[in-house]
Amino acid sequence: MTTPIRTTHVGSLPRSQPVVDFLFARxxxxxxxxxxxDACMASAVSEAVRRQVAAGIDVVSDGETSKISYATYVKDR
Numbered sequence: 001m002t003t004p005i006r007t008t009h010v011g012s013l014p015r016s017q018p019v020v021d022f023l024f025a026r027x028x029x030x031x032x033x034x035x036x037x038d039a040c041m042a043s044a045v046s047e048a049v050r051r052q053v054a055a056g057i058d059v060v061s062d063g064e065t066s067k068i069s070y071a072t073y074v075k076d077r
Contacts, residue, residue, distance in 0.1 A: 048065055
């Protein structure tokens with residue numbers, strides 16, 4: 001009997017242009033539609049999870065979708 005090796009990844013996954021646009025607007029302090037932001041992030045996270053599951057990843061994540069980068073995210077924690 002073989003023991004499976006669990007797979008995952010570390011770090012962020014590629015973001016769609018709408019996600020990037022929202023993240024940069026928020027980072028720059030520009031006005032943006034919060035409800036549209038939330039809907040965009042929810043959809044992007046669902047897609048990131050779907051793609052990881054389809055690829056056979058055992059431990060999936062949100063792909064760091066809602067964070068512009070680690071370097072700038074840390075300042076907001």
